[in-house]
Amino acid sequence: MTQTTKAIGPILYLDHVDDQQFHLAALFILPKGAEMPALETSFGQVQQQVLTEYDAATIYRARFSLPPGAQEYLWNGETYPLHLNLQDDTRLAFVSCNGEETGDLDREGSERNVMWARLRAEHRAAPFALLLHGGDQVYADEVTDGHPLTQNWPSSIPDDPGDLSSLHHHLRERFLERYAALYTSPDFAWLAARVPSVMQWDDHDICDGWGSLARRATNSAVGREIFAAAREAYLIFQAAAVDGDLPARFADPHGGHLGWAIHAPGFRLVAPDLRSERTRRQIMGPGGWAFMETQPPLRPDERCILMSSVPLLGPRLSLLEALMIVVPRMQRYEDDLRDQWQSRGHREEWRRMLRLMVEMGRAGQNVIAVSGEIHLATRAVMPLDAGAVLHQLVASGIAHRPPPKGWARFLGALSTLGDDPIAGKHIRIERIPGQAGRYVAQRNYLTLDRRNGAWHACWQLEDSGRSPELAL
Template sequence: MQILGPVLFLDAVAPDGVHLAALFLAPKGQQPPPVEVGGTFLPAVPIAEYDAVTIFRARFLLPPRRSEYRWNGTAFAVQGDLSGPLRIAYVSCNGEEIGDLGREGSERNAMWARLGRDHQADPFALLLHGGDQVYADEATDDHPLTKGWPDNLPDEPSDEALADLRHHLRERFLERYAALYASPEFAWAVARIPSLMQWDDHDICDGWGSLRRKATESAVGRTLFDVAREAFLIFQAAAPEGDLPPRFPDPSGAHLGWEVRAPGLRLLAPDLRSERRRDRIMGPGGWAFMDGQAPMAKGEKCLLMSSVPLLGPRLSLLENVMGLVPRMQRFEDDLRDQWQSHAHRAEWQRMLRRMVTLGPKGGDIAVLSGEIHLAGRGQMRLAEGTTLNQLVASGISHRPPPKGWARFLGALSSLGDSPLDGHPVRIGRIPGQAGRYVAQRNYLTLRREGSAWHAQWELEDSGTSPVLPL
């Protein structure tokens, strides 16, 4: 194994520039070269140890007028000034549930290669990852304690057995992240575009939080969550326990929501997994984070990342049907994962009300989501002249479901929904597309020019969509 990296993360935006962290994966005993900025050398320090690999991080400041850093003889151009014209990319679902490590690289990462070419032609300032950065579902394979996960679990595993499981899972999570960060198309982009990542269920296991509490609250389940959380902090935030960057408002990491503010822009990523249960999406920490958000200023744009779409078709109707058909009940966890589930309707309404109260002072909101392996968009009117836009881009490498599923969801969405009185939800069409949902691999781009924002989807087969004003 050679040294992998740099993987660049945004820690904070400040008047003196952007504060960044570069992550490296090195074979045990090897030290990555330092990062150089303007003649100053910043050493990489170890933040985690695995059997044969040490994880390093170098934190550094990139002033607004400086547009590159250097590492190991290579210059990496970065857009450090976030105050003017701006271009942002949004991706999600970077993998598949079964056999992802065995996929042929150029097929798997075709959209990453396209994103890299896109960046070369018109650079992105930020890269937002909206969940399922890795698919860790197979990490539980090949260990006796998780052989039956999540349906059949040992009653009282010993401390020694749980310690062995923890070691097994840590190495399997490392394997997945290392494979991702070694892929050339992905590695090229994340070395040059600062990333901000929000986790979702596959970063832990399929359906985490919507599974039966018997599984998630078992000793095995808590071990799995603890290992996945550690991996998220290290590989998706370049931060060991107790050393989270300032964008995380809870330094304890009990919930992993984060906020970044730049001139005219607020980025919000509530944590929809750490406190999730079958009967709730967010817990006390997550709601304190959202309820504590100040109303938006006039002219401010809020990009809110909800890994699961906030606006969508009436999936509660499908939930009713599936509950009556025994063969379809295995999909119950997938539907309970959604905001629109019967189990979460009151909480969904609470979040939508928060969108209404957050944005009426002239600012407007766009929700960025992934999760469903389709591209789509929706709208909900907030107040006079302001609209909540929902933009769905999923997935960057996960192959799409059958086109019939996209047509079915489009037909379901035609029934409409109005979870809040006076704020009907409408599922629109991506410009240039005949259906409401598009079954192609994709990513989303957002551009600010002056005070105007617009969005475009990059679709694997259809190409770049026409502009959608926001």
């Protein structure tokens, strides 16, 4: 049973933004029976509501709106300053992969969260307006442990599990445990109370390889119960929402897919859902593709920033998939490779998405894609039309330790082959400024700065420090 002995929060989210208002939500995890202090702004006290209950905790949400600029709110005797500016000069931070598959809750805090501490210090020096979380905000792989129906998931799946109410309760409580542990980390908690977050989920927010596992696993009664529990936890802890009450930035109010978009002055932030409709044969279903393909045309002065939890541009991983056929020991990586846009099983869908990027570039602006997932830092480019470029920026992960440097060198060698999924649009894996290799095996995060209308990116790397700026 999850023990909640102190208040956790506020965790601040951006619900949506319009020309005159930032619409925000603050999330709180309180011990059951504890009194919820009021949240206040300069406009008065904010109404709060109970989102849901757990065995030992109650989840509260307070939604409120503030105009752009330097603002603040008060809760429980503390004042939280905000830098609500998405126009003119502005700063965004991008993080991903906040954990590890095994034993993450047992890691020593200062080692695990060293990059969060750097991000906190950077915000103090030059504040961020928005914090983008690009997937694997939690590593939920161990939530299935401890229950007989999921103890050996996904290797062993009961054909007739019977009543799933016990499993439902077990999974809910274990998801709460993981989110509560992460949200009490001091540096994360400090930042999350002062910088609004927007979050896009990936497989570990559900379980390792969700959507790329065998259909027998994901379509089973137990598999659907795992997905339902993960989806509820995503809405609560990554969006301060529940079904039927999604923030306005979400494209489908019914939650059939969880893609969303934010329209800010001079740029549009678009985050398709690459997990809700995913199978081994598709990355997005009808809802997700309709969301992407009905995006309004970009204005000439508008830049698109696409959040793709899995990198949109990468090396020819289809060659590795072909190699797995003759090297059986490699077959344990099949799910990891099937997860990628570059997988042979998704190549037509990949081309479909890249053609959309070409269309977005016809507004006359470069397109920026930001991604996580691979536990390395890298970047890539693909030409669009009329001199525009698609920039792929990968920052992964902020807490997940990197793979061996040999794997980074291998991917760098593989990337020299290049790829042309669309004729005449050759993909190149490029080096991060200041780095000798194309893939950097260090923990990292990314910052995006707009100054005088021009965008620049920097990687903060655990060992190498801050990279030189990359003009976008």
